[in-house]
Amino acid sequence: MKILYRSTRGKDTEAVSASQAILQGLSPDGGLYVPTALPKVDFSLDELPQLGYQELAYRILKLFFNDFTESELRSCITAAYGKNFDTPKIAPLSYYDGKGYLELFHGPTIAFKDIALQLLPHLMTTAAAKHTGSKEIVILTATSGDTGKAAMAGFADVPHTKIIVFYPKHGVSYIQEQQMLTQQGKNTFVFGVNGNFDAAQTNVKKLFNDSQLTHELAENGYQFSSANSINIGRLFPQVVYYFYAYGQLLHAGKIQPGEKINFSVPTGNFGNILAGFYAKQLGLPLNKLLCASNKNNVLTKFFNTGLYDKNRPFYVTSSPSMDILISSNLERLLFYLTGSDSTKTAAFMKELEEKGSYTITTQMRTHLDSFYANFASEDKTAAEIARLFASDQVALDPHTAVASRVAKVFQETTQDQHFTVVVSTASPYKFAQAVLVGLHDPNAFIPGLEAVEALQKRIGVPLPPTIARLFKAPVRTKKIVEPQEMEAAVKEILSIK
Numbered sequence: 448m449k450i451l452y453r454s455t456r457g458k459d460t461e462a463v464s465a466s467q468a469i470l471q472g473l474s475p476d477g478g479l480y481v482p483t484a485l486p487k488v489d490f491s492l493d494e495l496p497q498l499g500y501q502e503l504a505y506r507i508l509k510l511f512f513n514d515f516t517e518s519e520l521r522s523c524i525t526a527a528y529g530k531n532f533d534t535p536k537i538a539p540l541s542y543y544d545g546k547g548y549l550e551l552f553h554g555p556t557i558a559f560k561d562i563a564l565q566l567l568p569h570l571m572t573t574a575a576a577k578h579t580g581s582k583e584i585v586i587l588t589a590t591s592g593d594t595g596k597a598a599m600a601g602f603a604d605v606p607h608t609k610i611i612v613f614y615p616k617h618g619v620s621y622i623q624e625q626q627m628l629t630q631q632g633k634n635t636f637v638f639g640v641n642g643n644f645d646a647a648q649t650n651v652k653k654l655f656n657d658s659q660l661t662h663e664l665a666e667n668g669y670q671f672s673s674a675n676s677i678n679i680g681r682l683f684p685q686v687v688y689y690f691y692a693y694g695q696l697l698h699a700g701k702i703q704p705g706e707k708i709n710f711s712v713p714t715g716n717f718g719n720i721l722a723g724f725y726a727k728q729l730g731l732p733l734n735k736l737l738c739a740s741n742k743n744n745v746l747t748k749f750f751n752t753g754l755y756d757k758n759r760p761f762y763v764t765s766s767p768s769m770d771i772l773i774s775s776n777l778e779r780l781l782f783y784l785t786g787s788d789s790t791k792t793a794a795f796m797k798e799l800e801e802k803g804s805y806t807i808t809t810q811m812r813t814h815l816d817s818f819y820a821n822f823a824s825e826d827k828t829a830a831e832i833a834r835l836f837a838s839d840q841v842a843l844d845p846h847t848a849v850a851s852r853v854a855k856v857f858q859e860t861t862q863d864q865h866f867t868v869v870v871s872t873a874s875p876y877k878f879a880q881a882v883l884v885g886l887h888d889p890n891a892f893i894p895g896l897e898a899v900e901a902l903q904k905r906i907g908v909p910l911p912p913t914i915a916r917l918f919k920a921p922v923r924t925k926k927i928v929e930p931q932e933m934e935a936a937v938k939e940i941l942s943i944k
Contacts, residue, residue, distance in 0.1 A: 448486050450513055452679060454478035455782040456793040465512040466574035469567075469680040470584070472673030473655045478793070479778050480679050485728045486510040488690075492704045492732070495694030500537040501528050503694070504566075504687045507729070511683045515573065523569035531555050531565060533911070538562065538688040540695040540868070543839040546854060547701070547868040548847070549692045549710075556626060557874035557911050558768075559719065560597035563676075563684040568601045568608070570680045571672060575607065585664065585941065586610040587654060588674040589647035591715060592619040592768045593873065595637065596626040598674035603632030610674065611937055612637045613647040616927055619767050621895045622877050626913065629920035636940050639927045643761050645773045646930045648675075648716075654934055663943050676718025677775050685722035690731055692868050702866055709867040711737035711854035713846040714746060715769035717776035719870065724780065727817060734865040739853035740822040741766045741845075746774055750820035753812045756804035764825060765881035766845040768872070773799075784811040819861075823852040831855070832885025842875040842882055842906045876902065876914045 451462035456478030463471070468480040490498075490506055498506070504524045505517075512520060528537050533553045541548045554561025575584055586608060588598050595612040602610040612627065616639035619627075627637045640647045654660060655671055664670060676682050689710065696702045710733065712720040720736055727733040740747050742762045749755045757772040764770055778796060784807060785791040798805040823831065828845050831852040835843050843851060850869045857863060875882045879898040883891035883905070890901035896918055903910055928936050938944070 448484060450486065450511065451483045452480040453483050454789065455481055455778050456789050456796065458789065459483055464514040465679065466514050466577050469570055469574045469678060470578060470670065470672055472671065472675075472678045473652065475656075477652065477656050477796075478789070479677050479776070481779055481782055482511065485725070488730050492693070492697070495690060496698035498694060500687070500691055501525060503691055504528065504684065507687050507690060508683060510729070511679070512570070515570075519573050523566060523573060526569050527566035532561075538691055540692055540699075541841075543835060543841055544851075546851075547692065547696060547866065548871045549688065549868050550871050551688060552871065552874040554597075556593070556597045556600050556913055557877055558593035558597060559870070559872040560593045561600075562688060563681045564594070564597040564601040564674060566684050567674060567678070567680045568605045572605060572607070582665075582668055582670045584608045584672050585669050585937075586674050587651055587671050587937065588612050589644065589651040590614045590619075591644040591771060592623040593877075594675060596623065596630060599627065599630040599632065599635045599637065602674070603630065603635055605634070609634045609940065610636065611940060613640050613651060613928075613933060614638075615640055615642060615644045615647055618643055618763055618770055620878050620881070622879065622899070622914065622917070623767070625895070625917050625922070628922045628925060629917060637923070637926070638933070638936055639925060640930055640933070641927060642930050644771055645757070645761070647933075648773065648775065650930050650933045654937065657934075660934065664941070667941060667943055669941055675775070676716055682718055682722060682776070683725070685719060686726045686729065689723050689726035693731060696866065696868070705732055707732045707734035707865055709733070709735045709737060709854070709857075709863065709865050710870055711739050711850040711857070711867060712870045713766065713769055713850040713872055714738045714740055715771040715774065717746070717774040717780070719872070721776045721779055724817065733817065735819045735857070735863070736817055737850070737853050737857055737867075738818055738820040739850040740820070741769045741828065741849050742822065742824060743770050743772060744822035745772050746777070747820045747822045749777070750815060750818050753807045753809070754804065755799065755806075757799070758803040764845075765828060765878065765884070766849055768846055769849065781807070784814050819857055821853045821856055823849045827852050829885040832882055833887065836886055836906075842886075842902070842908070843871070844873040844875045844878050845881045845885070846873055847871040848885065874911055875906065875908075876911060
């Protein structure tokens with residue numbers, strides 16, 4: 448099956464290849480790229496326990512990226528998933544509290560973004576060789592915390608690329624910020640933004656959609672692309688670990704082939720859980736995807752009422768990667784809810800831009816039965832951290848704790864008996880102070896790296912190398928811009944007047 452990519456807001460006759468979509472990141476009309484058809488996996492579920500992560504990644508990604516040759520795709524995958532992860536399993540599954548916890552934090556920046564962002568630079572440089580000639584790729588990215596470091600780590604000193612990251616100045620954890628500010632690489636640039644993540648993300652999208660800026664870039668030998676999950680090169684590699692988790696459950700005898708399971712996913716920009724939705728379309732037996740939000744629970748209201756409304760207070764929480772009121776990837780789900788109607792999708796997104804809200808129809812809501820949505824308050828998140836540490840001596844980061852709490856509430860209120868996997872998105876060391884708060888530790892409010900040392904003494908888990916290096920790593924000068932200054936910052940880096 449030949450799969451091309453069309454915009455959620457455009458005509459299917461304007462579809463592009465996978466490599467073109469990876470290079471562009473965002474469609475010129477402002478929409479997101481979606482496949483023109485949804486494939487099915489060409490292997491049996493019975494095979495999953497025998498497939499290593501790299502082989503499974505190839506089996507799945509060849510369906511989506513089918514203008515890459517087998518040699519090209521296997522080369523990208525081999526380069527992405529090796530000794531840069533601290534376990535050959537890449538995404539191992541552990542068991543606590545009667546549930547599985549899918550550990551996606553074994554990569555170089557100890558967050559789930561590594562799974563895709565260790566692969567994306569290889570996909571992008573391979574795609575560039577097919578299309579751009581001598582153009583240099585400028586990766587422009589807004590981050591709520593984890594994407595920035597993972598993207599810079601992935602693209603650092605990659606030839607013919609530059610990466611520019613914008614993060615909310617007061618909206619990331621100390622460790623997240625230090626990881627970005629200590630990143631090496633002559634082609635990496637990072638700015639704090641006076642505003643929240645939505646302000647950074649909105650302005651990045653404006654830069655992508657600025658035709659005059661695109662022209663100026665081209666005249667100077669540059670082309671924009673994205674490392675956010677709006678890029679299909681970020682999104683579809685995440686489908687792999689849903690199948691990999693299922694294989695591990697089969698191997699452990701927790702389920703039988705064909706048995707449906709649940710995944711509880713900490714959700715902000717909607718990319719991670721959308722990958723689970725695509726896994727179901729490919730043939731993975733899923734019962735429910737639990738959309739787990741923090742206090743910024745705009746998605747909870749959407750799934751439970753059909754109203755998406757960003758006109759509400761924005762909260763800075765202990766789980767900053769979920770502090771988002773505009774969930775970009777929801778546009779892709781909205782496209783499917785409309786029956787793949789790009790005109791209706793564009794109208795909803797225009798309404799969101801102009802009014803700050805939209806309401807889907809009753810008929811569209813009937814197609815949301817794969818999802819359950821709930822949220823965890825700050826108190827409940829902290830309590831979940833304390834509960835799992837007391838019962839299983841495992842320390843959860845606050846994002847994973849949100850998903851764990853929502854899974855617990857779902858099981859208690861619905862009496863659902865399907866095996867549930869909690870998607871564990873970060874190491875507790877990335878959010879040391881928040882974990883110490885949950886553990887009622889007296890050192891919870893000591894600053895920075897002292898909190899990391901206190902947490903290490905409390906939980907007894909060795910420090911990951913990326914954290915240990917922070918104690919001695921040189922820190923680059925912190926640069927802060929206003930949202931309206933982001934374009935000027937980009938032009939200065941690229942020497943465009």
